[in-house]
Amino acid sequence: MTPRAGGTCGPRLVDAPDADALGDLWLAVTRAGGAVGFPPDAPEQDIRDKAAGTVADVRAGRAHMLALGDDGELDGVVFVVPGQGAVLGHRGTVVRLMVRPDLQGKGDGGALLEAAARLATTLGLEQLLLSARGGTGLPEFYRRQGWxxxxxxxxALRLGPDDLRDEYWFQKRLP
Ligand SMILES: CC(C)(COP(=O)(O)OP(=O)(O)OC[C@H]1O[C@@H](n2cnc3c(N)ncnc32)[C@H](O)[C@@H]1OP(=O)(O)O)[C@@H](O)C(=O)NCCC(=O)NCCS
Structure with missing residues (x-):
C-alpha cells in the first residue's frame, strides 16, 4: 500500500461497505459541486438511495469498491464494474471516483484511479472506460492521468432546465 499524507494507508478493497458512510461522502461531494451522478441540489434521499444500491452491487460482487479512510468515515472511493458476458467481459467501467471535498488536490484521486487500473488488471480485464462531465476540469484531469x-x-447530461452538458468518454488499455 502507498502511504498517504499523515501516514495512513492507500486504497483498499472493501467487500462489505457501509451505506451510511458512502452516503455521507456522496452527499458532501455532490453538495460541493462534484460530478457524481447528481446536480448539487439533488434531494439527500435520492443520493442515499443510490449509495444503498451501490453497496448492494458491491456486496453481490457486481461491482468492486476501493476506498480510502475508515469504514465509518470514507475519505474517497472508486468503483470498478466488470462487463458481463462474452461480448463485454474483457472490459470494465470506472464509476463514482470521489474524494472528500476538504481532502481534494492531495493526490488521493490519482491514487484511487491508479488502484482501479491495477485491480482491473488483477481481475483479468483488458480495458477500462469512464465518462466525465463537460464544463468541469475533469476531462483534463483524466487526460493528465494518462487516459x-x-x-x-x-x-448527454442534464443538470438543470437550461444546463445541458457534454459527456466525455475515456479509455485506458491495461497491460
Ligand atoms: C476528481 C477528483 C476525484 C480528483 O481527486 P483529487 O484527490 O482532488 O485529485 P488529485 O489530487 O489526485 O489531483 C491530481 C491532479 O489533477 C488535478 N485535478 C483534480 N481535480 C481536478 C478538476 N476537477 N479539474 C481540474 N484538475 C483537477 C489536480 O490539480 C492535480 O494536478 P497536478 O497533478 O498537476 O497537481 C476530486 O476532485 C473529486 O472528488 N471531485 C468531485 C467528484 C467528481 O467530480 N468526480 C469525477 C467523477 S467522473
Missing part, C-alpha cells in the same frame, strides 16, 4: 479520450456525447 485517452475516445468520444464525446453532446448534450
Amino acid at each position: 485517452t479520450q475516445v468520444g464525446l456525447f453532446p448534450g
Whole structure:
C-alpha cells in the first residue's frame, strides 16, 4: 500500500461497505459541486438511495469498491464494474471516483484511479472506460492521468432546465 499524507494507508478493497458512510461522502461531494451522478441540489434521499444500491452491487460482487479512510468515515472511493458476458467481459467501467471535498488536490484521486487500473488488471480485464462531465476540469484531469479520450456525447447530461452538458468518454488499455 502507498502511504498517504499523515501516514495512513492507500486504497483498499472493501467487500462489505457501509451505506451510511458512502452516503455521507456522496452527499458532501455532490453538495460541493462534484460530478457524481447528481446536480448539487439533488434531494439527500435520492443520493442515499443510490449509495444503498451501490453497496448492494458491491456486496453481490457486481461491482468492486476501493476506498480510502475508515469504514465509518470514507475519505474517497472508486468503483470498478466488470462487463458481463462474452461480448463485454474483457472490459470494465470506472464509476463514482470521489474524494472528500476538504481532502481534494492531495493526490488521493490519482491514487484511487491508479488502484482501479491495477485491480482491473488483477481481475483479468483488458480495458477500462469512464465518462466525465463537460464544463468541469475533469476531462483534463483524466487526460493528465494518462487516459485517452475516445468520444464525446453532446448534450448527454442534464443538470438543470437550461444546463445541458457534454459527456466525455475515456479509455485506458491495461497491460
Ligand atoms: C476528481 C477528483 C476525484 C480528483 O481527486 P483529487 O484527490 O482532488 O485529485 P488529485 O489530487 O489526485 O489531483 C491530481 C491532479 O489533477 C488535478 N485535478 C483534480 N481535480 C481536478 C478538476 N476537477 N479539474 C481540474 N484538475 C483537477 C489536480 O490539480 C492535480 O494536478 P497536478 O497533478 O498537476 O497537481 C476530486 O476532485 C473529486 O472528488 N471531485 C468531485 C467528484 C467528481 O467530480 N468526480 C469525477 C467523477 S467522473
